[in-house]
Amino acid sequence: MQEIVDGISDLFSSGIVSFLKNMVMPHLKECSISEKNEIDYLFDTLANPFFNFKTEYQRFQFFEGVFEAAFKYTEASTNQNQILSSFLNGTTWKSIKYKFSNKIVFPIFLYYDDVEIGNPLGSHSGIHKMGCVYYTIPAFPPEYLSTLDNIFAAFLFHSSDLGNSKFNNKTMFASLISDLIDLQENGITITVNSNIIQVYFVLGLVLGDNLGLNSILGFVSSFSANYCCRICCSHKTSAQKMLLECTESLKNEENYKLDVLQENVSETGVNELCVFNAIPNYHLIINSVCDFMHDVTEGVARYDMTVIITQLINDKYFTLIVGELVPIETPVWQLYIALRKIVDICCAKTIQSECSHLLDQIVAEHNRLYLLLSRSNLKPKFHMLTHYGRVLIKNGPLILTSCIRFEAKHKISKAFAN
Numbered sequence: 251m252q253e254i255v256d257g258i259s260d261l262f263s264s265g266i267v268s269f270l271k272n273m274v275m276p277h278l279k280e281c282s283i284s285e286k287n288e289i290d291y292l293f294d295t296l297a298n299p300f301f302n303f304k305t306e307y308q309r310f311q312f313f314e315g316v317f318e319a320a321f322k323y324t325e326a327s328t329n330q331n332q333i334l335s336s337f338l339n340g341t342t343w344k345s346i347k348y349k350f351s352n353k354i355v356f357p358i359f360l361y362y363d364d365v366e367i368g369n370p371l372g373s374h375s376g377i378h379k380m381g382c383v384y385y386t387i388p389a390f391p392p393e394y395l396s397t398l399d400n401i402f403a404a405f406l407f408h409s410s411d412l413g414n415s416k417f418n419n420k421t422m423f424a425s426l427i428s429d430l431i432d433l434q435e436n437g438i439t440i441t442v443n444s445n446i447i448q449v450y451f452v453l454g455l456v457l458g459d460n461l462g463l464n465s466i467l468g469f470v471s472s473f474s475a476n477y478c479c480r481i482c483c484s485h486k487t488s489a490q491k492m493l494l495e496c497t498e499s500l501k502n503e504e505n506y507k508l509d510v511l512q513e514n515v516s517e518t519g520v521n522e523l524c525v526f527n528a529i530p531n532y533h534l535i536i537n538s539v540c541d542f543m544h545d546v547t548e549g550v551a552r553y554d555m556t557v558i559i560t561q562l563i564n565d566k567y568f569t570l571i572v573g574e575l576v577p578i579e580t581p582v583w584q585l586y587i588a589l590r591k592i593v594d595i596c597c598a599k600t601i602q603s604e605c606s607h608l609l610d611q612i613v614a615e616h617n618r619l620y621l622l623l624s625r626s627n628l629k630p631k632f633h634m635l636t637h638y639g640r641v642l643i644k645n646g647p648l649i650l651t652s653c654i655r656f657e658a659k660h661k662i663s664k665a666f667a668n
Contacts, residue, residue, distance in 0.1 A: 317442050317449070320356060320389040335600045337388045337454060340646040346452055346531050353437075354447065356389040357454035358430070361401075361656040362462050364409045367664060379409040382663060383426065384656055388454070392599055392650055401659045412465075419466055419525045430529050453532045457651060459544040460630070467534050468522040470515050473630045477519030481538050481637045483509075490627035493614040495636040501535050540634050540641045542596045543652045549631035554589045557624045558582055581619055588616035592635070596648045603643060610639035 271290070278286055327338035328347055337343055343357055361384045368378035383405035388395060405426045412422050430453050437450035456463065460480075465471050469480055476486055482499045484492060509518035524534045561582040567575075576583050591612050595605055613635045617628055638648060645651050 317440060317447070320387070321354065323391060324356060324389045332603065333600060334603055334642065334646045336392065336650060337646045340644050342537055342644045343454060345536075346454070349531060350450060350452070353450050355450040355452055356387050358433070358451050359386050359388055359455050359457055359651075360404065360453065361385070361457040361653065362466050363458055363653070363657065363660070364462065365660040365663060380663065381405075381407045381409045381412055382660065384659055386656075387451070388650070395650070396655050398655070398659055398662065401656060403659075403663075406663075419468065419522070423466070423525055427525060427528055434530055453526070453529050453537075455537055455539045455645065455651060456526060456534070457539060457541065457653060457656065459541055459653060460634070463539075463541075467526065468520060468524045470519045470521060475519060476516055478630055479519070479633060479637075480534070481540075481634075481640075483519075484633070489630070489633040491621065492628065492633055492636055493617045494610060495640060503533060503535055506535050538637075538641065539645060539651055540638060540648070541651070541653050542648045543654050543657075545631045545634045546593060546596060549629070550635060551589060551593070553624075553629065553632075554585060554620065557620065558586050561623060582623055585616065585619040585623060588612055588619060592616060592638075595642075596638070599647050599649060601642070601647055606639040606642045609642060610636075613638060 275286070275290070278289065281289070324338055327336050328344060330339050334340065337357060337359075346357070347355065363382055364379050365382050366379050382403065384401050385404045386395060386401045390400070394400060405423070407422060411417050412419070430451075433451040434453070435450075437448050440447050440449060456467065458466075460473070461471060463469075464478070464480065467480065470478055472478065474486070477483060478486065479489065481501060482496065483501055483505065484496060484499045488496070488499075506520070509520040510523045512518055512520075515521050527533055562576070565580070565582070567580075578584075592609070595601065595609050595612070598605075617632055617635070620632065621628065642648055
C-alpha cells in the first residue's frame, strides 16, 4: 500500500498537474471568482491526492471502527455453537482459532477462476483468458461481504502460462503463498485508539468452481476420470449411484499422502501435492469446500428441470406445473420438491447445525428419484451434493462460500480491459 501511495504521489507531483493548471486557468475568464477558486482547489488536491493517507496510521484513522467491527463479530461468531451464520461458526475456523488463542487472527478466503477478458463471443475467444485470484476477509457480517468493494484482486496471470509446459502451480503461486505465510506468521501492525495491535491472517478456504479448484489444488482436471472427487476416494462407478456420503471412503491427511506418493493419477485422482499445503494451518482435505452456485444452480437444477419438464409433458401435467393440480405423490413432483428444499437450505444465511442431517436425507431422496426418472447415472455434481451436510458443519452456510459475488468481480476486470 505504501509503495502505491508513494508512486502515485511522485507521478502527480512531477509537474504534470501544474502544467495542466497553467494551461486551463487562463481560459476561465468567464467564470466567477468562486468557480475559479473551486477549480484551483481541485488542481491543488489532485497534485497531492494522498495528503491524508501518507502513513499507515492516517489510513486506519480514516477507516476508524473497521477493526473493532471485525474483532467483535469474529469473537461473537466463534463463540456461537447452535446457529451457523458465517464461516466463523464452522468447525474449520474454530480449530484454527484455537491455535491462536492469545492472538488476534482473521480468516482469509482465496478465490480462483479463469475469465475471458476480450469478447467471449468473438472469433478469438479464449486467447485473452486471465487467471484471477481474489481474496476477501470473512470477519464481517455477510451484508458487508457481498459488496464488491470488499473483494480484492490478489493475483493475475495469463491462463496459458499455467501448466506443466510453462509454469507449474508451485512456481506460479510461489509469491502468493509466501505473502500468505508472512501474514500468518508476522501479521501486520496497526494503531487503534493510540494502541499498537498486531493482527494475523490465516488462509481459511480456497474457493472456486470444480475445474478451477481441481487444477490449482493438484487433482485431476477431467471429471470422467476414475477418481475426480476432492473430498472422497469413491470410484466413478460408485459415485454414479451414490445416495449418501460414504464415510469409509472419505479422504484424510494419511490416505492423501499415500496417494501423492503413489504418483498414479488414474488410481488416485491426485496429480501432485497441493502447493497451498505449504501454508501452516491449511490442508486441502481439512479445509475442503463445495460451491453451491456451480454444483446446484448451474448443474443439478438444470439437469433436474430437464427431467421434470419432460416427465410432466409426457404425463400431460405440464400446463399444471404452476398450481396444486399435479398429484403430490407423483415421483417427478417429489423430485421437484426435493430440489426446492435443497436450494432453500443451501441459500439460508442463518441455519441450525442440525439441518446438516436433514440435508443429507433430502439429497439421498433427491438422487434416488433422479436415478429412477432419468434412467441414467448421477453426474459428478450430484455426487458433490452428498458431501454438503459435512461441508455445512465445517464451513457454515453454503451460500456464503459460493462463487456468486466473486464472479461479479470479473465485471470490473473486463471493464478495465475494454
